[in-house]
Amino acid sequence: MDVGVSAMGSPEDRAAIVQLTIDYCWALDTGDWDALREVFTPDAVTDLGEGGQDGIEEIISRVSSALSRLDDSQHMVSTHQITIDGDTAVGRCYLHAQHIRKVTGGSPLFVVAGRYEDHYVRTPSGWRISQRRIVSMWTDGNLDVVQF
Amino acid sequence: MDVGVSAMGSPEDRAAIVQLTIDYCWALDTGDWDALREVFTPDAVTDLGEGGQDGIEEIISRVSSALSRLDDSQHMVSTHQITIDGDTAVGRCYLHAQHIRKVTGGSPLFVVAGRYEDHYVRTPSGWRISQRRIVSMWTDGNLDVVQF
Amino acid sequence: MDVGVSAMGSPEDRAAIVQLTIDYCWALDTGDWDALREVFTPDAVTDLGEGGQDGIEEIISRVSSALSRLDDSQHMVSTHQITIDGDTAVGRCYLHAQHIRKVTGGSPLFVVAGRYEDHYVRTPSGWRISQRRIVSMWTDGNLDVVQF
Numbered sequence: 001m002d003v004g005v006s007a008m009g010s011p012e013d014r015a016a017i018v019q020l021t022i023d024y025c026w027a028l029d030t031g032d033w034d035a036l037r038e039v040f041t042p043d044a045v046t047d048l049g050e051g052g053q054d055g056i057e058e059i060i061s062r063v064s065s066a067l068s069r070l071d072d073s074q075h076m077v078s079t080h081q082i083t084i085d086g087d088t089a090v091g092r093c094y095l096h097a098q099h100i101r102k103v104t105g106g107s108p109l110f111v112v113a114g115r116y117e118d119h120y121v122r123t124p125s126g127w128r129i130s131q132r133r134i135v136s137m138w139t140d141g142n143l144d145v146v147q148f
Numbered sequence: 149m150d151v152g153v154s155a156m157g158s159p160e161d162r163a164a165i166v167q168l169t170i171d172y173c174w175a176l177d178t179g180d181w182d183a184l185r186e187v188f189t190p191d192a193v194t195d196l197g198e199g200g201q202d203g204i205e206e207i208i209s210r211v212s213s214a215l216s217r218l219d220d221s222q223h224m225v226s227t228h229q230i231t232i233d234g235d236t237a238v239g240r241c242y243l244h245a246q247h248i249r250k251v252t253g254g255s256p257l258f259v260v261a262g263r264y265e266d267h268y269v270r271t272p273s274g275w276r277i278s279q280r281r282i283v284s285m286w287t288d289g290n291l292d293v294v295q296f
Numbered sequence: 297m298d299v300g301v302s303a304m305g306s307p308e309d310r311a312a313i314v315q316l317t318i319d320y321c322w323a324l325d326t327g328d329w330d331a332l333r334e335v336f337t338p339d340a341v342t343d344l345g346e347g348g349q350d351g352i353e354e355i356i357s358r359v360s361s362a363l364s365r366l367d368d369s370q371h372m373v374s375t376h377q378i379t380i381d382g383d384t385a386v387g388r389c390y391l392h393a394q395h396i397r398k399v400t401g402g403s404p405l406f407v408v409a410g411r412y413e414d415h416y417v418r419t420p421s422g423w424r425i426s427q428r429r430i431v432s433m434w435t436d437g438n439l440d441v442v443q444f
Contacts, residue, residue: 008315011159011307019156022227026240031223063429074261076242078226078374079318094372096244096392098261100286109286113370113394126325138371140397159307167304170375174388222409222433224390226374244392246409248434257434 005040010083016127018080021093024129025075028067029079033060039129046132054055055120071108077116087122095134101145110145113138156231164275165268166228168248169241172277173223176215181208187277189269194280214254217296219256220248225264234269249293260291301443305380312423313416317389320370321371324363329356330444335425337417342428367394367404373412386390398443406435406441409434 008014020039025036037056040046046053046062055057067073075097082091092115099110119131158160168187180241180243185204187193194201194210215221230239240263247258254275266281304310316335323331326359331350336342342349342358349355365371371393378387388411395406 007313008308011311012156014311015159019229022229024227025227025242036385053276065220073287074242074263076226076244078372079321081322083319094321094370096372098286099316107288109288115370132313138394160304163307163310165306167377170377173375173390174377209403220433222411223392224374224392246434 001071007087009082013084013089013122013127014082014130017081017084017089017091018093020127020129021077021080021091021116021118022088022118028063028075028089029073031064031068033064036060036063037116040132041123043129044128044130044132048132049136064067065145070101070145074098074100082120089120089127090118091120092117099145103142105145107142108145110141110143111139112136112146113140145146157230157237159177161232161237161275163271164229164234165230165237165239166241168268168275168277169228169266171262173225176223177213177221179212179216181212184208186212186273188280189276189278191270192249192276192278192280196282197284198278213257214294215285216247218247218293222246222248225265230268235263237268238266239268240265241260247289247293251290251292255290256293258289260294261288304322305340305378309380309385309418309423310378313380313385313387314389316423316425317373317376317387317412317414321373324359324371325369327360327364329360332356332359334421336428337419337424337426340424340426340428341442344428344430345432366395366397366441370394370396377414385416385423386414387416388413391424395437395441396400399440402440403438404441406437406439407435408432408442409436 018109022037036061040056042056046059048062053062077095080093095114097112100108104110114134114136117133119130122129172187178193188204190204194207196210201210209281225243228241230237241261245260245280262283262285265281267279268275269278320335336352338352342355344358349358373391374390376389378385390411393408396404398404400431410433413429414425417426418422
């Protein structure tokens with residue numbers, strides 16, 4: 001993805017697209033899987049690590065199985081770069097995701113950091129993510145936290 | 149607090165509310181306690197850890213006593229989710245707060261991370277925080293940094 | 297720099313200025329040095345650590361030499377406070393910069409965190425950074441990652 005210097009679009013469109021990336025985080029961290037139906041298109045395609053997902057049901061299955069065994073998680077996104085072209089847009093943002101689980105004999109923390117590379121589309125219900133790919137950039141902490 | 153998928157409100161209102169959460173951070177990290185009078189209503193109620201605060205004077209007392217003994221601090225907020233309903237709003241955001249103090253025989257760093265859960269109100273002087281609660285999610289580093 | 301409680305300006309101006317600080321990050325992390333010509337004025341003056349830079353060519357030389365020897369980097373910015381006064385503005389934001397390089401016998405990670413203190417100017421091509429100073433607040437990890 002080459003977003004380059006970003007085209008701004010309207011403040012409303014930009015805010016709505018940034019908000020999708022934020023609502024995704026809170027859906028994951030609060031276990032509100034149904035909220036993801038307001039984030040993605042029904043036929044969204046993602047690569048969230050360990051293979052791809054095709055459609056909202058597979059996306060929900062992927063993130064819920066990964067996160068529901070943790071004690072807690074905190075997905076922080078920032079540094080959004082978005083290019084809007086009419087009713088479609090591409091964008092990327094940085095992720096700092098803390099995974100929290102008490103494990104025997106080690107730290108309860110494991111960070112995954114990277115970037116999301118997204119495609120967005122304007123639908124009759126508002127902007128949605130139609131494609132998402134995570135690129136992991138670094139990890140830190142106790143890998144046992146996310147291994148079962 | 150169940151914010152769910154967020155209602156956007158006007159770009160101006162959203163920006164003003166997000167800015168409150170940011171101005172709070174800079175007030176704390178620069179020791180500009182009077183700036184907090186532009187962030188909270190005079191009768192704001194908070195729970196910033198270790199018991200609650202009732203009114204701006206107690207809020208200032210709480211944060212100044214906690215932070216003024218450190219060498220430095222960095223409160224970073226991101227991932228804001230806000231729902232605006234006329235002249236009131238609720239919102240939450242993530243916090244990554246680094247506390248910095250040279251201590252004998254250990255790291256000078258202690259991170260507190262969590263979320264702020266807020267209520268906001270529009271006043272004749274602009275939006276203000278009327279209620280704030282911090283929920284700690286994880287900590288990392290040397291606890292001695294924040295113990296005296 | 298005393299930004300204090302921030303003057304908001306128009307949503308479009310604020311978004312454009314925040315975006316400069318973001319486009320800077322992605323330019324650095326993707327090695328897209330030419331993108332910095334859309335971020336700074338040609339005669340911008342910066343202090344990015346280890347002495348100052350005078351003009352865009354010196355800025356590009358400074359950041360490219362510092363980063364091109366790493367395996368990867370992630371500059372995350374947040375918590376922007378901006379005061380706009382017509383065609384000029386001042387602002388500051390927080391930085392959490394991860395530096396990544398495999399080194400023998402140690403962690404591949406070194407974090408530099410701090411704040412950028414900026415001056416901005418509106419030009420015929422849009423807002424640009426005219427002055428930038430980084431203030432380092434804390435570091436963490438393996439210093440060898442950034443030493444050659």
